[in-house]
Amino acid sequence: MKEVIHTPVPSVEEEEYHINMGPQHPSTHGVLRLVVTLQGEIVMKLKPHCGYIHRGMEKMCEKDTYPQIIHLTDRMDYLSMHINNHAVCLLVENALQIEVPERVKYIRTIMDELCRIQSHQLWWASFGMDLGGLTCFFYGLRDREKILDIWEESTGARFLQSYYTPGGLMWDIHPDFQKHTKEFLKYFKKKIRDYEKILSGNVIFRERSRNIGLMTKEEAISYGVTGPSGRGSGWSCDVRKHHPYALYDKVEFKEILYQEGDTLARYMVRMDEMYESMHIIEQLIDNIPEGDFSAKMKAVIKLPAGEYYQRVESARGDLGIYCISDGNKTPYRMKFRTPSFSNLSILDHISRNLKIADLVAIGGSLDLVIPDIDR
Amino acid sequence: MASNIYDTFVASVTQWIHNGLYHLLPPFWALLVELTIIGLVFLLFYALVGLFLVYAERKVCAFMQNRVGPNRVGFYGIFQTIADFIKLLMKELVVIKNSDKLLFTLAPFIVIIASFMAIAAIPFAKGLHAIDFDIGILYVIAVSSLGVVGVLLAGWSSNNKYSLIGAMRSGAQIISYELSVGMSLLTIIILAGTMQFSELVQGQEYGWFIFKGHIPAIIAFLVFLVASTAETNRGPFDLAEAESELTAGFHTEYSGIKFAFFFLAEYMNMFIVASIGATVFLGGWMPFHVWGWSGFNQVMDYIPPSIWYIGKTGFIIFLMMWFKWTFPRLRIDQLLNLEWKYLLPINLFNILLMAFIVLMGWHF
Numbered sequence: 186m187k188e189v190i191h192t193p194v195p196s197v198e199e200e201e202y203h204i205n206m207g208p209q210h211p212s213t214h215g216v217l218r219l220v221v222t223l224q225g226e227i228v229m230k231l232k233p234h235c236g237y238i239h240r241g242m243e244k245m246c247e248k249d250t251y252p253q254i255i256h257l258t259d260r261m262d263y264l265s266m267h268i269n270n271h272a273v274c275l276l277v278e279n280a281l282q283i284e285v286p287e288r289v290k291y292i293r294t295i296m297d298e299l300c301r302i303q304s305h306q307l308w309w310a311s312f313g314m315d316l317g318g319l320t321c322f323f324y325g326l327r328d329r330e331k332i333l334d335i336w337e338e339s340t341g342a343r344f345l346q347s348y349y350t351p352g353g354l355m356w357d358i359h360p361d362f363q364k365h366t367k368e369f370l371k372y373f374k375k376k377i378r379d380y381e382k383i384l385s386g387n388v389i390f391r392e393r394s395r396n397i398g399l400m401t402k403e404e405a406i407s408y409g410v411t412g413p414s415g416r417g418s419g420w421s422c423d424v425r426k427h428h429p430y431a432l433y434d435k436v437e438f439k440e441i442l443y444q445e446g447d448t449l450a451r452y453m454v455r456m457d458e459m460y461e462s463m464h465i466i467e468q469l470i471d472n473i474p475e476g477d478f479s480a481k482m483k484a485v486i487k488l489p490a491g492e493y494y495q496r497v498e499s500a501r502g503d504l505g506i507y508c509i510s511d512g513n514k515t516p517y518r519m520k521f522r523t524p525s526f527s528n529l530s531i532l533d534h535i536s537r538n539l540k541i542a543d544l545v546a547i548g549g550s551l552d553l554v555i556p557d558i559d560r
Numbered sequence: 561m562a563s564n565i566y567d568t569f570v571a572s573v574t575q576w577i578h579n580g581l582y583h584l585l586p587p588f589w590a591l592l593v594e595l596t597i598i599g600l601v602f603l604l605f606y607a608l609v610g611l612f613l614v615y616a617e618r619k620v621c622a623f624m625q626n627r628v629g630p631n632r633v634g635f636y637g638i639f640q641t642i643a644d645f646i647k648l649l650m651k652e653l654v655v656i657k658n659s660d661k662l663l664f665t666l667a668p669f670i671v672i673i674a675s676f677m678a679i680a681a682i683p684f685a686k687g688l689h690a691i692d693f694d695i696g697i698l699y700v701i702a703v704s705s706l707g708v709v710g711v712l713l714a715g716w717s718s719n720n721k722y723s724l725i726g727a728m729r730s731g732a733q734i735i736s737y738e739l740s741v742g743m744s745l746l747t748i749i750i751l752a753g754t755m756q757f758s759e760l761v762q763g764q765e766y767g768w769f770i771f772k773g774h775i776p777a778i779i780a781f782l783v784f785l786v787a788s789t790a791e792t793n794r795g796p797f798d799l800a801e802a803e804s805e806l807t808a809g810f811h812t813e814y815s816g817i818k819f820a821f822f823f824l825a826e827y828m829n830m831f832i833v834a835s836i837g838a839t840v841f842l843g844g845w846m847p848f849h850v851w852g853w854s855g856f857n858q859v860m861d862y863i864p865p866s867i868w869y870i871g872k873t874g875f876i877i878f879l880m881m882w883f884k885w886t887f888p889r890l891r892i893d894q895l896l897n898l899e900w901k902y903l904l905p906i907n908l909f910n911i912l913l914m915a916f917i918v919l920m921g922w923h924f
Binding site: 202204210212226314316317322323324327383384387389542543545 | 725796889
C-alpha cells in the first residue's frame with residue numbers, strides 16, 4: 186500500500202488558525218507572502234515568505250560589467266531607481282578615484298531628491314489605500330506623473346531610466362529641466378496641503394495609526410531598520426548626514442526625527458521629508474554650473490583588486506553595496522544590503538497582538554518594495 | 561393646490577387599472593394580476609435605481625478623485641453599468657469545493673429579498689406606495705435587518721477564512737448599529753406620535769421634523785446618518801469587505817450574477833436608508849412649506865412631490881458617497897467603541913431630551 190505523505194503543517198495552538206496574505210493580496214504591494222497566525226482577528230505571529238520575485242541579481246552581477254550592473258539596480262527598488270544607480274556609480278568612482286564634474290554632482294543630487302519625492306508620493310498613495318482611503322491613491326499618482334514627465338524629458342524614460350553612468354550621466358539634462366522642476370515645486374507645495382487635509386488631519390487616520398506598531402530605538406538598531414522607518418523611532422541614521430556623498434555636505438537640510446516610533450511617526454517622517462527634499466532642490470536648481478556631463482572614462486572599466494563598500498540613502502533607507510573585485514571587468518562578488526529586507530524583518534515583532542487591520546497599516550508604514558526584498 | 565394635480569393623476573391611473581381589472585376578471589384573479597403588476601413595477605424600479613446608483617457612484621467618486629469616470633459606453637457613459645451587468649450575467653458561477661452549496665446559493669437571495677421587501681413601505685409621493693402599514697418604520701427596520709443573515713451565511717458557507725472574518729465583522733457591526741438607527745428614528749416618532757409613513761409625511765406639511773424638533777432632531781439626524789452608513793456596510797465602515805485587508809470580505813468567493821446580487825443590494829440598501837432618512841427627517845415627498853406664506857407655498861407645490869422625494873433622497877445618498885470617498889476605514893474595535901461608547905449614550909440622552917421638549921411643548 187502506498188503511504189500518504191502529509192505536508193508538514195506549522196504548529197497551531199488551540200483556537201488559532203493560519204491565513205495566507207499573499208502572494209496575491211492587495212495590501213502586500215507585490216508578491217510578498219505572509220503566513221499569519223490569527224486568534225480571531227488578533228495576529229499571534231507571522232512568517233514572511235520571500236522569493237517570489239527573486240531574480241538572482243547578485244549572481245547576475247558576477248557576469249556583468251559595471252555599466253551593465255547599473256541597469257540591474259534599477260529593477261531592485263524600482264521606486265528609488267536613481268538612488269540605486271547612484272550607489273553603483275559612487276562605488277566605481279571611489280574605487281577608481283575619479284573626480285566627477287560639479288555639474289554632474291548637482292544634477293545627481295536633484296535627481297535623487299526628485300526620486301525621493303516621487304517614491305514618498307507613491308508610498309502616501311498606497312498607504313492611504315491600505316487604510317481604505319481610495320482617493321489618496323489618485324491624488325498621489327496624479328502628482329507623481331509630473332515628476333515622471335520631467336524625467337521623461339531629460340532621461341528618455343519614465344520608470345527605469347538608468348540615467349547615471351560611472352563617471353557622470355548618460356546624457357545632459359533637457360534645456361527645460363530647470364524650468365519644469367521649478368514649476369513642479371510650486372505646484373506640489375500647493376498639493377501637499379491637500380495630502381495633509383485628507384489624511385494627516387483626519388481623525389480616523391490618526392486613531393488608526395497612533396500607538397500602533399511601536400518600535401523602540403533599540404529595536405530599530407538591532408533589527409537594522411533604517412530610513413524613514415528607523416528615523417520614526419528616533420534613530421539618527423541618515424546616510425546623507427553621516428556619510429555625505431554628492432552635494433549633501435554643501436546643501437542645508439534637516440534630518441527628520443520623530444521619537445514616538447509608531448505608525449503615525451513613520452508617516453510624519455515621510456511627509457516632512459518631502460518638504461526637505463523640495464528644500465534641497467530649491468537650493469540647487471538655480472545654481473547648476475556649466476560643464477561636462479561626464480568625466481573621461483576608459484571604454485572598459487576595471488576596478489583594482491580589493492573590497493569596496495558604498496552606502497547611499499535610498500527612499501527606504503540605507504542601501505549598501507559590497508563588492509569584491511579581482512581586477513577584472515566584472516566583480517568577483519557583489520552583495521546588496523537592501524533596506525526593505527531589513528525593514529521587513531521587524532514586521533513580525535511589532536505587529537504581534539494587534540488586529541489584522543493594524544498589520545496592514547504597519548506593513549504600509551514600513552514602505553516595503555518587494556523586488557527590493559527579493560532582488 | 562397644485563400638488564393635487566399630481567395626486568389626482570396618480571390616484572386616477574391606479575383607480576382606472578383597478579376598476580378595469582375588477583370589471584374584466586373575477587375578484588381573485590383581478591387581485592392576483594394586480595399583485596403581479598405591482599411586483600413587476602417594483603422589480604423594474606429596483607433594477608433601474610440600482611443601475612443608476614452604480615453609475616452615480618462612479619461619477620461622484622471620479623469627480624472626487626480627479627478622474628473622468630465612465631464616458632465611453634453611451635452618452636457620458638450612461639450605459640456602462642448596463643454593460644457591466646450584462647457581463648456579470650454571462651459570467652460563470654464558480655462553486656467552491658467543500659462549500660455548503662445550499663447556503664452558498666441561498667445567501668445572495670436573502671440579502672436581495674430583505675432589501676426588496678423594505679422598498680414596499682416607502683412612500684414616493686402621496687398615495688404612491690405599495691402598502692401603508694400603521695407600523696411602517698418598525699416594519700422597515702425589521703425587514704432590512706434580515707440582510708445580515710444573508711451576509712453571515714455567505715461568509716460561513718464560502719469555506720474561506722477571509723469571508724468568515726468579513727461576515728463576523730459585519731454581524732457585529734450591523735447588529736450594533738441597528739440600535740442607533742432605531743433609536744434615532746424613535747426620537748422622531750416621539751415628536752410625530754405615529755409610525756405610519758403617510759401620517760409622518762403629512763405631519764411635516766408646515767416644517768420638516770428636522771426643523772420642528774430643532775436640537776434633538778438635528779442630533780438624531782446626524783446619528784442616523786452615521787449609523788445608517790454603518791448599517792449599509794459602506795463608507796468608512798466597510799469592514800465586511802475591507803478590500804485591503806480581506807481581499808473582498810464576505811463575497812470573496814462569489815462570481816457572476818450572485819456577486820451582482822450583493823452589489824445591487826448594497827446600493828439598494830443605501831437607497832432605502834436614504835429614503836427613510838428623507839421621509840422621517842426631511843419631509844419625504846412633502847414640499848418645503850412655511851406657515852402663512854401661501855404664495856410661497858403654492859410656488860413650491862408646483863414642483864411635483866416625487867421630485868422633492870428624489871431630491872432629498874439624492875442629497876442623503878450624495879452625503880454617504882462623500883463619506884466613502886474621503887474617509888479612511890475604521891478598525892473593528894474603534895467601530896464598536898463608536899457605537900457603544902458614543903452614539904448609544906448620545907441617543908439615549910437625546911430621546912429623553914426630545915420627550916422633555918415634547919412634554920413641555922417647546923417644539924414648533
